[in-house]
Amino acid sequence: NGTKRYITNAAKASMFTLMARTDPDTPGAKGVSAFVCPADAPGISLGKSEKKMGQQGAHICDVIFDNARIPATCLLGEEEGKGFVxxxxxxxxxxxxxxxxxxxxxxxxxxxxxxxxxxxxxxxxxxxxxxxxxxxxxxxxxxxxxxxxxxxxxxxxxxxxxxxxxxxxxxxxxxxxxxxxxxxxxxxxxxxxxxxxxxxxxxxxxxxxxxxxxxxxxxxxxxxxxxxxxxxxxx
Ligand SMILES: Cc1cc2nc3c(=O)[nH]c(=O)nc-3n(C[C@H](O)[C@H](O)[C@H](O)COP(=O)(O)OP(=O)(O)OC[C@H]3O[C@@H](n4cnc5c(N)ncnc54)[C@H](O)[C@@H]3O)c2cc1C
Known part of the structure; x- marks a missing residue:
């Protein structure tokens, strides 16, 4: 659950790389894993396109996770807890x-x-x-x-x-x-x-x-x- 704000070209993406805490008992960077997940996974939605100061060729919006479920096969790398590295x-x-x-x-x-x-x-x-x-x-x-x-x-x-x-x-x-x-x-x-x-x-x-x-x-x-x-x- 949560929202990642201001993601460049999120509306064009079919995949997202994301970091999520997979071990709530391990504080800090070590409890975080990296995933590559499909943009249409259940529970993932997008916010509105933001009006910006410049770089008008690239659009940004929020990526919203609402009870999103990501299969374990989406884990990036072979081990949990390596996301921050x-x-x-x-x-x-x-x-x-x-x-x-x-x-x-x-x-x-x-x-x-x-x-x-x-x-x-x-x-x-x-x-x-x-x-x-x-x-x-x-x-x-x-x-x-x-x-x-x-x-x-x-x-x-x-x-x-x-x-x-x-x-x-x-x-x-x-x-x-x-x-x-x-x-x-x-x-x-x-x-x-x-x-x-x-x-x-x-x-x-x-x-x-x-x-x-x-x-x-x-x-x-x-x-x-x-x-x-x-x-x-x-x-
Ligand atoms: C056009 C655009 C495109 C973007 N594209 C992407 C993208 O594709 N992917 C992605 O992941 N993100 C993206 N971002 C998000 C961007 O990386 C963040 O906005 C940026 O890192 C700043 O984070 P923040 O907005 O939360 O600011 P904050 O963290 O709230 O910072 C606000 C101010 O406080 C200062 N500050 C914060 N923490 C500290 C600290 N510990 N010590 C001293 N000063 C501090 C900051 O330097 C800044 O001056 C994009 C943002 C924009 C505007």
Whole structure:
């Protein structure tokens, strides 16, 4: 029983992955198992499609479990109680994925803003000639480059079999905050045009806001990074 809120494309899904406490006597992560279950299993229903700030191409709604019964054959993996470990493995990869998306969006925004700064003339000269506009472009470029290097490094280390729990959180935290700052500066460089839907920058500004929230908020990434650091230091 319960409701999982805000599931992307739930209305299109024929299967759900879900975590459920299978051992009520074992507190914490160890009593949780992972399942893959059909979306039409008895007791599973969907809430209404939510109206969102951005990312209008992806729809979200609640998935509601009301005395839902899931057959034991839907258990993911061979053992009960491994659900949290499974979730962590997926999240580590997911965080690197979101970080890479943030870098991609930032690079697109920087390209658009740089072109606009070179083309847009005010009082006889391109706005890109002004050092204050160049400073905004330079900040964007520097931060996006730093995030790209972080994502490449953490991904390579993960591919080599290293545990990158801390690094994937560092990437998600920095890259998602970075693309928010870049989108904000891109709107500023476009001036009034940055606030108008026709130019596209306004849409990115709204779309990137969610990156700081899903797959673990920035505060959750800070907690993971800090906790891992303190734990490793005391081992
Ligand atoms: C568009 C969209 C798509 C989504 N898609 C999916 C999906 O496909 N699958 C899925 O499972 N989920 C999905 N989500 C859910 C999303 O992952 C959660 O909304 C997100 O993790 C935050 O959880 P919450 O909304 O419960 O916020 P809360 O946990 O209530 O957090 C609210 C605030 O409190 C802070 N906070 C909470 N706990 C702590 C703490 N311990 N220490 C410090 N600060 C804390 C948070 O950082 C945040 O600032 C989606 C959400 C949205 C909006």
């Amino acid at each position: 499974t979730a962590m493995q997926v999240l580590e990869r997911g965080r690197l994925h979101i970080s890479a998306v943030c870098v991609g969006v930032a690079e697109r925004l920087i390209e658009d803003a740089t072109k606009y700064a070179a083309e847009r003339k005010q009082f006889g000269q391109p706005i890109g000639n002004h050092q204050l506009v160049q400073a905004m472009l330079a900040d964007c470029k520097t931060e996006a480059y730093a995030a790209r290097c972080m994502v490449m490094d953490a991904s390579k280390r993960r591919d080599a079999g290293e545990d990158v729990g801390t690094e994937s959180s560092c990437c998600k935290y920095f890259a998602s905050e970075m693309v928010g700052r870049v989108a904000d500066k891109a709107v500023q460089i476009f001036g009034g045009a940055g606030y108008v839907a026709d130019y596209g920058v306004e849409r990115f500004y709204r779309d990137v806001r969610i990156f700081r929230i899903y797959e673990g908020t920035s505060q959750i990434q800070q907690m993971i990074i800090g906790r891992n650091m303190v734990r490793e230091a005391s081992e």
